[in-house]
Amino acid sequence: MSLRETLVDFQSFNANLERNAEAVQESAQTEAKKLSPEDAMNQARLVAGFNNAIGKLKEEDKGGGVMSSAENAIGSRIQSALVDAALTQPGLGAKLAPAVADALEVKFDNFDVLGWMGTGFRLLFPPTPFPFRDANPDAEAVGDSIRVAMFSDWGSGLYGAPVMSKKIASDPNYQLALHLGDVYYSGTEGEMKSRFSQMYPKPAGAVGRALNGNHEMYSGGTPYIKAVEAELGQKSSCFAWQNTHWLLVGLDTSYKDATTGNDDHNLNDRQVTWLNGLLAKAGSRKVVLFSHHQPFSQLDKQGPKLVAKIEPILKSGRIHSWFWGHEHRCAIYDAHPEWGVKGRCVGHGGFPGFRDTFAGSPGGNSLTWKSLGTKKSDQGAFLAPPAQVLDGPNEFIKDGPPERYSPHGYVTLEFKGDQLREIYHNANGDVIEDPGNL
Numbered sequence: 001m002s003l004r005e006t007l008v009d010f011q012s013f014n015a016n017l018e019r020n021a022e023a024v025q026e027s028a029q030t031e032a033k034k035l036s037p038e039d040a041m042n043q044a045r046l047v048a049g050f051n052n053a054i055g056k057l058k059e060e061d062k063g064g065g066v067m068s069s070a071e072n073a074i075g076s077r078i079q080s081a082l083v084d085a086a087l088t089q090p091g092l093g094a095k096l097a098p099a100v101a102d103a104l105e106v107k108f109d110n111f112d113v114l115g116w117m118g119t120g121f122r123l124l125f126p127p128t129p130f131p132f133r134d135a136n137p138d139a140e141a142v143g144d145s146i147r148v149a150m151f152s153d154w155g156s157g158l159y160g161a162p163v164m165s166k167k168i169a170s171d172p173n174y175q176l177a178l179h180l181g182d183v184y185y186s187g188t189e190g191e192m193k194s195r196f197s198q199m200y201p202k203p204a205g206a207v208g209r210a211l212n213g214n215h216e217m218y219s220g221g222t223p224y225i226k227a228v229e230a231e232l233g234q235k236s237s238c239f240a241w242q243n244t245h246w247l248l249v250g251l252d253t254s255y256k257d258a259t260t261g262n263d264d265h266n267l268n269d270r271q272v273t274w275l276n277g278l279l280a281k282a283g284s285r286k287v288v289l290f291s292h293h294q295p296f297s298q299l300d301k302q303g304p305k306l307v308a309k310i311e312p313i314l315k316s317g318r319i320h321s322w323f324w325g326h327e328h329r330c331a332i333y334d335a336h337p338e339w340g341v342k343g344r345c346v347g348h349g350g351f352p353g354f355r356d357t358f359a360g361s362p363g364g365n366s367l368t369w370k371s372l373g374t375k376k377s378d379q380g381a382f383l384a385p386p387a388q389v390l391d392g393p394n395e396f397i398k399d400g401p402p403e404r405y406s407p408h409g410y411v412t413l414e415f416k417g418d419q420l421r422e423i424y425h426n427a428n429g430d431v432i433e434d435p436g437n438l
Contacts, residue, residue: 003087004157004194005103006096008079008185010061010068013108017054020113027114031121049074049124065099066352066397066405067156069185073218077123079185080219082106085116092116100398101158127220129257132237134270137277139240139247144417146243148176149201151410152292152325153213154349155183157195159396160408160427161350167429168201168410176241177206180325181213181254181292184351188219192227200231208232209239212254213292213325214264221255238271240278245418247285249278253293253306265293266305275310279318286320286418293326294345296336296384298372299356300327314339321420321438328353329406330390330424332369332435337385342438344422346411348390352397355406356389367392367407367432396427 017024028050032043053074062068069076086094086106093112099105149168154161168177183196200208209232216224228234237252251271256264279287295303313319317340325347333343358370370391375384394405412423424433
């Protein structure tokens with residue numbers, strides 16, 4: 001069994017920690033002193049960081065042999081390291097057991113957690129981020145009639161992800177294949193190889209591109225940037241294409257560098273300058289943005305820092321539509337009342353996301369679209385436009401009732417002259433929604 005099919009059983013790992021709670025905390029204090037021998041305050045921060053990461057993983061744990069991960073850098077690196085330890089260090093006492101979806105799960109019932117602590121504690125320090133690479137100031141040329149296969153949060157290597165990969169790769173009529181980011185658990189070199197490079201769909205003659213996700217940056221992003229350059233010929237984490245009628249721009253909203261103060265769910269200033277330069281040369285072309293993170297959301301966090309960086313552009317009405325991932329769901333938004341932007345969340349590519357609970361909806365065994373009205377804050381401020389959210393079971397996850405997880409799928413974008421048509425597919429490639437021109 002390869003890394004791609006190997007999952008962390010966090011329940012057994014956490015149980016191991018709790019059985020040895022006193023010894024684990026003593027070991028944590030010892031390792032913290034080794035890493036910061038003269039700084040008691042930093043020692044306390046290191047221990048607190050470890051405990052917080054474990055708490056975040058516990059909150060997100062799904063159990064039952066299904067992938068789970070937290071939006072937490074340290075926790076995600078711990079998960080990656082535990083899989084690596086199980087596959088490469090059998091002396092630590094981890095074992096593999098069958099899980100759902102033809103996967104194996106690492107069990108930690110007899111894991112030498114104290115022996116692992118020395119290595120595991122070093123995961124508290126963020127890896128050095130890859131040096132940010134500026135994109136070409138000029139957009140690449142593409143034809144006036146092109147088809148784009150678009151998918152996001154696909155890098156689990158399991159469930160609907162390999163199914164849609166094969167389906168997309170078998171379609172010779174795609175000219176572009178675009179991933180909007182996230183390779184799990186933390187975008188390590190091994191994970192990028194097994195859950196990205198070896199699986200990336202390559203329709204005959206098509207160009208591939210992949211955005212940077214927060215999970216890739218949890219390992220500093222170096223494995224990501226190396227993989228996209230080697231596999232896709234992509235030299236930057238942001239990129240642009242254009243034809244006679246359209247300008248398509250992929251933004252890196254995940255790049256994080258503590259030395260410059262740049263955080264994720266944001267844009268660095270160099271990208272803002274680049275985007276403004278592209279727009280200045282775009283003439284009357286319609287503009288489509290792609291990113292990993294969302295500018296707004298009905299069911300998740302908003303993106304105030306991201307929006308603030310390009311608010312003048314948004315208010316100018318230059319952006320026709322914006323596609324993003326990050327949230328593990330599919331949502332079609334009405335046009336933004338101020339910007340006119342038509343937003344789309346397509347983060348349902350391969351991570352097992354729990355189904356949302358909608359008012360008046362008990363859930364069911366068929367795919368449906370749930371209507372949500374304008375979202376406002378508790379103080380009445382506008383947050384997000386009305387939306388249609390895809391609801392239904394996930395046929396590829398056999399953990400308990402089928403209605404537990406939301407469906408996986410991808411989107412086809414068809415550009416023909418000045419028209420853009422969007423088509424929504426399930427993971428098998430069947431059309432589940434064809435709203436027509438966007």
